[in-house]
Amino acid sequence: MHRLIYSFAALLLTVQPSAGGDFPVTVTSCGREVTFEAPPARAVAHGSNLVEIMLALGLEDRMLGYSGRIERVEAATDLFPAAATLRPLQRGYPTLEMLLEEGTDFYFSGWSYGMRVGGEVTPDSLGRYGIAVYELSESCIRLGQRNRPGFDYLFRDLENLAATFGVPERARALIADYRARLDRVGTRIAATTNRPRIFIYDSGDKVPITAGGYSMPQAIIDAAGGRNIAADIESSWVRIDWETVAERDPQAVVIVDYGEVTAEEKIAFMKEHPAFAHIAAIRDVRFLVLGYDDLTPGPRNILAVERLADFLHGG
Structure with missing residues (x-):
């Protein structure tokens, strides 16, 4: 493991907030050990799901703003009103220039969640300027780390971020609530032997993108009492072919609702395609629409597990 130590004193443009917890703090991010001498004060997160992780921990006062799709973060106010107070910094992936100009001291992102392997913005490139990076655990597969994600990945990210910002008690409270809700679902479906086959339909008409066995939807499907038809694919979000989907005959389709193609258009495409007429989910009209932030870490x-379990096994 590489050990990187960041001292933010020379970079902070605002008064350093008082630190809770114990510092220095060391966390592990995709195999790197990152040590913080004090909590960050000028953080940037990429993408609505990572922004929501920060907001769930009550860290909006430590954030400069965010990069990524503005409309998704604006929609997050249904659960996190503080999303309305955050400043959009860049619509797409952030540039190194923007992060430096804003005086960023911490970047929460992931591989394919705000960073690309070999791209301009990476832990190494930002580290040269004293900007620490914490990588979303699910995304570490893009670096070749083959560990199936479960809810332990989400809980680890919450714990590591809370420790980094000096608020470990907030993660403990959230995780206790999440575990209790997952346990309730598990208890409710424990007696059922029916585990319906599920296809996650992200996007694409000629070649669909779906969730493989190393994606967060795999953990969601498992917890809700289903079977992912792409569980054997050792990747996260992947392209497959429609022939494989048809052969594996999903009994339910989960539509990922985001982007320019609406959920209704995706459903219509599958229902109207003659090659899919024999698929159980199409024949029985078994579609569940979930949002991008429901299915990415x-x-x-947790709400996605509850909704999927209700859909598959009855409320």
């Missing part, structure tokens, strides 16, 4: 994953 974040606080809404």
